[in-house]
Amino acid sequence: MAKPPAFSCTACGAAHSKWSGRCDACGAWNTIQEDAPLSAAGPAATSLGAARGAAIRLSDLATEETPPPRATSGIDELDRVLGGGLVPASAILVGGDPGIGKSTLLLQAAARFAGAGLPTLYISGEEAAAQVRMRAQRLSLETAPVRLGAETNLRDILTTLETEKPALAIIDSIQTMWADNVGSAPGSVSQVRAAAHELTQFAKRRGTAIILVGHVTKDGQIAGPRVVEHMVDTVLYFEGERGHQFRILRAVKNRFGPADEIGVFEMTGAGLTEVANPSALFLSDRDRPAPGSVVFAGIEGTRPVLTEFQALVAPSPHSQPRRSVVGWDGGRLAMILAVLESRCGIPFAGLDVYLNVAGGMKIADPAADLAVATALLSAREDAALPADTVVFGEISLSGALRPVGQTENRLKEAEKLGFSSAIVPERSKAGGTGLELKPMGDLAQVVGEIFGAG
Numbered sequence: 001m002a003k004p005p006a007f008s009c010t011a012c013g014a015a016h017s018k019w020s021g022r023c024d025a026c027g028a029w030n031t032i033q034e035d036a037p038l039s040a041a042g043p044a045a046t047s048l049g050a051a052r053g054a055a056i057r058l059s060d061l062a063t064e065e066t067p068p069p070r071a072t073s074g075i076d077e078l079d080r081v082l083g084g085g086l087v088p089a090s091a092i093l094v095g096g097d098p099g100i101g102k103s104t105l106l107l108q109a110a111a112r113f114a115g116a117g118l119p120t121l122y123i124s125g126e127e128a129a130a131q132v133r134m135r136a137q138r139l140s141l142e143t144a145p146v147r148l149g150a151e152t153n154l155r156d157i158l159t160t161l162e163t164e165k166p167a168l169a170i171i172d173s174i175q176t177m178w179a180d181n182v183g184s185a186p187g188s189v190s191q192v193r194a195a196a197h198e199l200t201q202f203a204k205r206r207g208t209a210i211i212l213v214g215h216v217t218k219d220g221q222i223a224g225p226r227v228v229e230h231m232v233d234t235v236l237y238f239e240g241e242r243g244h245q246f247r248i249l250r251a252v253k254n255r256f257g258p259a260d261e262i263g264v265f266e267m268t269g270a271g272l273t274e275v276a277n278p279s280a281l282f283l284s285d286r287d288r289p290a291p292g293s294v295v296f297a298g299i300e301g302t303r304p305v306l307t308e309f310q311a312l313v314a315p316s317p318h319s320q321p322r323r324s325v326v327g328w329d330g331g332r333l334a335m336i337l338a339v340l341e342s343r344c345g346i347p348f349a350g351l352d353v354y355l356n357v358a359g360g361m362k363i364a365d366p367a368a369d370l371a372v373a374t375a376l377l378s379a380r381e382d383a384a385l386p387a388d389t390v391v392f393g394e395i396s397l398s399g400a401l402r403p404v405g406q407t408e409n410r411l412k413e414a415e416k417l418g419f420s421s422a423i424v425p426e427r428s429k430a431g432g433t434g435l436e437l438k439p440m441g442d443l444a445q446v447v448g449e450i451f452g453a454g
Contacts, residue, residue: 006035010183010190013225031184068256071167071209073112077264077274078105080303081236081249083257086113086168089207090256091200093174093229095214095222096238101247102213103127105238105265105272106170107135111144113168120145121166125152125176139271152186154179154195158202166208171199173213175223192224200231229253240267241360246281247272248361251301261301279306279417282359289387292379295419296371297390297410298363304406304413306390308358309368311375316352327357328368336373336395343399344447346377367404369395373443374423374450381451386421390414393425399443401425411435423450 007016010033014025019032070085079085082092096102107122114120124132129150136142147164151157154177161169171177177195178186185191196212203210212232214222220237222229229235233255240247249263264278275281283295283306292311297304309328316322325333333355340346355372357363370393378385385391392410394402403425411422411433421436423446430437440446 007032008035009033011188013189013193033183070256071113071116071118073109074116075109075112075274076276078109078249081251081254081257081261081263082234083251083254083261086118086209087233087256088167088209089203090209090234091203091232092209092211092234092236093196093214093222093232094211094236094238095216097216097220100238100240101265101267101272102238103172104135104139105247105249106172106211106213107132107141107146108139108271110146110168110170111136111139111141114145118168119147119164119166120168120170121147121149121161121164122170122172123149123151123157123160124172125150126173152176152178154198158198161202161206161208165206168209168211170211171213173215174199174228175215187223189225193227196224196228196231239362244360246275246278246359258301262303262305279304279413282307282361283417289384291382291384292375294371294375294378294385295390295414296363296368297392297414297422298365298368299406299410300365304409305361306413306417307361307363309371309375310356310358311372311379312352312354313348313376313379314352314354316350321348321350322352322354324352324354326355327360327362328355328372329364332369333372335397336369336376339395339397339399339443340373340376340447343442344444346380346447348376348380351380365404366394367392367410369393370401370423370425370440370443370446374446377447377451383451385450388418388420389423390419390421391423393423393428393440395443401440401442401446403428408433 007019009023009025009031011028011031012026014023016032022029023031068087070087072079072085094102110120110122129148132148174192174195175187179191179194182190182194199210217223235253237250237252238247239250245267247265247267251259251261253259264275265272266275294309296307296309298307323333337348341348371391373395374391392404394404396402407428407430411430414422415433415435421438423438423440426439426441
């Protein structure tokens with residue numbers, strides 16, 4: 001029995017069983033198109049005249065291949081996030097908020113790669129070539145051997161890449177690319193998907209490393225179909241607050257290195273500069289102990305990073321107290337407050353709670369639980385923790401403290417920055433450091449021994 005034809009919307013990608021003039025999912029008109037399936041490759045298909053595919057070459061798991069060679073830019077923070085350098089034939093997607101510095105970082109990286117002997121093209125679909133040259137002059141990069149172009153037609157770009165044969169091509173941005181064989185506007189789901197597919201396939205076929213710049217939505221996700229993130233080899237997010245001078249380049253996917261690795265940069269008048277010791281930067285404003293301020297020894301990728309949690313607890317004039325969080329998960333804050341109240345008898349009813357990660361850093365490490373609880377207790381009791389103490393540990397719903405990974409690396413980073421003591425969970429595997437450890441079994445012990453509250 002013949003399989004019924006399938007249809008999909010070129011605007012949102014929704015599947016439909018039949019054609020209609022309007023998409024029920026997104027409401028767009030005249031965007032429903034039939035999906036042409038590949039012909040079946042088999043004896044029956046051959047007898048009907050259908051095309052037959054070529055057999056692929058198979059290998060076993062024991063096949064040994066040399067690791068891919070990497071090209072380093074000399075920007076250590078960027079090379080770290082890439083897993084040690086740029087891999088040929090790789091496709092990299094870089095996303096971030098508007099104006100955060102994506103184009104500045106990539107122009108600096110292009111100049112470094114080109115200066116190291118890597119033929120590099122920079123294709124801008126958002127700015128004219130003259131505007132990119134002006135940015136290069138501000139960054140003192142006007143003499144860098146980077147080939148520059150301004151174009152949005154994907155067919156012309158691919159033809160140029162075929163002709164020039166660069167080792168690295170930067171496309172800024174993927175949402176501005178327009179494929180003339182797709183009947184929708186640039187930036188639509190189908191256009192972004194088609195452009196990403198063509199560029200990724202070109203990278204694999206020709207051995208050219210391609211970096212795609214992606215816009216983000218108001219939720220912080222890269223705009224367009226999520227399948228684009230599956231197509232590419234590496235997905236990087238460029239994070240930061242405009243009110244702060246530093247930026248964080250975070251790897252959320254990397255087929256050639258560790259995920260969740262971060263690189264830290266500082267925005268200056270001359271562009272982005274590397275921050276070799278981010279812990280010192282995030283703690284630079286700690287002059288003296290203050291209630292509600294706690295230093296957390298965290299792990300970002302493979303790197304230990306010390307950051308400061310700041311908490312403020314104040315009587316609420318409203319019937320519904322506020323819970324405001326910046327840089328951490330609001331749901332996890334609610335859990336910590338519930339554990340403090342139910343397991344330790346510390347009420348927060350009628351109190352506004354504000355929690356902030358200093359410097360605009362975003363923390364997802366579960367080991368921050370104990371640092372947050374300690375900061376909340378410090379703010380509520382108006383009792384400052386000693387300035388030379390770091391805190392880390394995971395809190396369970398029973399109030400027990402669980403050990404976390406890479407304890408020794410966290411403690412060594414704290415010792416390197418001059419800290420002398422640490423509040424840690426019991427059974428933490430720690431050794432080789434000169435820090436005084438204060439092991440705690442549960443949150444109630446922290447409340448009683450550190451703050452004397454209850």
